[in-house]
Amino acid sequence: MDTVFILTFLLPVILATTGFNPTQHHDYEAMEAVMNNVHEKCNKITHLYELPTGTFEDIPSTTVNGRKLKVLVFGKHPTEHTNGIPEFKYIGNMHGNEVTGKELLLRLMTYMCDVYLGETTEIEGNFDMKHIKDLIDNTRIHILPSMNPDGWQIASESVDNYQNGVLGSDKWTVGRANANGKDLNRNFPDLDNLYYNLEAKPGHRNNHLDRVRQVLKNLSSELEPETKMIMSWLHSIPFVASANMHNGDLVANYPFDKTRDGSSHSPAKCPDNSTEMAEAYSLQHADMAKPHKPCDTNDFSKTEGTTNGAAWYSVPGASELPKIWEQNINSLFSFMYQAHIGIKGEIQLPEGIRPGSAIAAIRVQKVGEPKPIDHDILSTESGDYYRLLENGLYNVNATIHFMDRNDNEQKIVRSKCVQVDNQLYSKSAQVVNFDFTQLDEPYIDESCKNEYQDSYDEDQLRQYYDLMWFLRNYAAPRNTYDSKYNVY
Template sequence: MIQQSIYFRNFVLITFLIVLTSCQDYNELIENEKHHNTDGMLTVLDRIHQRCSDITHIYDLPLKSVENRPLRVIVFSDHPKYHELLEPEFKYVGNMHGNEVTGRELLLRLAEYLCQEYRNDNEEIKNLIENTRIHLLPSMNPDGWEAAVQYAWNHTKSGQFKDISTMLKESGTTDWIAGRSNANNIDLNRNFPNLDEFMYEYKHNANYRNNHLDIEAFLSLVVGNDCQDNPYQIETLAAAFWILKKPFVLSANLHNGALVANYPYDDSENHRRMYSSSPDDPLFQLLAESYSSTHKTMQSQQKSCDTDVFPEGITNGAA
């Protein structure tokens, strides 16, 4: 467990390095300073796989988006096509909110970085890939991304940009709402079963357990609705059953907005704002701090524009 924790801590640190190396141009796999549409994103993943076919595998989640776009994953490992006994499985999800593009682009650059640095015999990267199976889903909401881009293009001044690519490079998508949700106008970040409720309920039962809530998750997805009484969306179902199928031991979801590393739980037992620790609280704090401590702005307690203050750049989701 200690060894696995070290690998994950290193992985979070390496992920932050992608921010620093995003301007580095390898001149092979990815066009920097560019937002990638769905086709461009898929092309980048294919290029990376072709360059590093021995340590990568590409697969799609079993369901496509509402508008029939693939939810594509690239895997990095020394045996990328299958799980190895006792090897930790990790996943990153980006672009759950379609108009939040940073996670999408960072995961593309992370994939490129892992591939190129493995080829460059970077010992830290080789050690990581040989001892961890890493799944990257750059976009969980490709429909929302396309909607955000189209909205931005439709609302630009006539002649301001020569084309959509130029607009994205120079301005991006700046609307807070357009494209945030999926094509059915459902916020995917509020569209998962609240398994915290099962945890709090089981605390008062004799046969209390705090893990492997597969049956509870499955039944919630099949017969229930989300916390806003919306039906579970096809993108949510694809991601949820992916999580149930793969033995992930750690995950992270990249968003724009508040500059903070948020860790479980996300709800308290009485649904009030208060610190609510999970059984792995010390490990989650370590992982969150390993990211924020390498980020100058997150580490500072100085209040940024339109944001809350998060000491050390981390927060418990229920606090």
């Protein structure tokens, strides 16, 4: 499961237009036109598709009012996942009246296409043509400009409520929700709370979302069409890093977003050090990390333009119309490059065992720390993995569970000592492969063994790496039913 950041900006006026104009806002039809035009112009490096993705049943294909959620992908291999190339996504306009993100992403896709083709008259920002082309060639970048086009329409039809470019103080929520009046940002399963309930238990799961089919079944009446489409998306593409763009203030908000003690403001950081990733955006922004007029009582410049979600709350936006593109262009590219920090590699399996039938769980412990980082990641169905890490020396363990030909459960562990030295704006993370071709030969690298060595207790492993449902839900063909594990 990738780490999702929330980026917020000042709130400008909503204006509709029929073509791409960097100074105005686009309605649904104009947004479609921009995406279609970019795809046609850069058809070799882009792919245009609609949500939902995957093979999950009973997922809506339109919003409440019949609109599509459309995604434009950039990449050297835009139509499919390719081993060694991380998946990244930007989402805008989750709240219909928070429109800055959508326009920023439309301009971003237009600019990326022009730069790649060499058709720009002038390179903007600090990232030159080589950096941008390298990023596109080595990353699969998914851009969803509007997650809530119905809400945008509702907001735009209330334009008379805007005063001097912003909504009136009593009208700022118009169009925030979807057409059913549901706040999509509050409509997803509470995974923060799920993790908090699990983290104190020995051998708890920490490396995937809950069973998507069970979640959809249990919450079917509570989840909105847009929410279900996004959930299917998250479960069908192995995203490495993501950001969701909002309005409200200038800050890069990193997880978790819910306090552990139920209080209104109390930091609740996730196991990974997400502060550095948030700073990859905020420190490249023109104003985010600098003293500026806040939209509420918080001055985020004191924390380098970042905040922990559980320590912050959101309020209405401001009245001025910022130069959004100039402020954010460096940040947008800087953050995409974060998909290439840490390590990546392939899980090498014996002949006859396809990658999807033996998913590896990657556990990481920084040398000098008493315990592993409480966030394992899983290899993809094609056998590659991506682990975002800050600089340092790590003990990295890869574990596979699979059923052998005699229907016996097998587990194999491989260990490596890895020095991570991230290079600024590198197009590739350090490659660390794990060789399982000789399953009967144990391999443990003890060159950076900590005082604490994970014992891989049998009972804990069976609970901790409960992957068989995942193999069949995510990696194996989804049209077969396995009665033994009661999953498809």
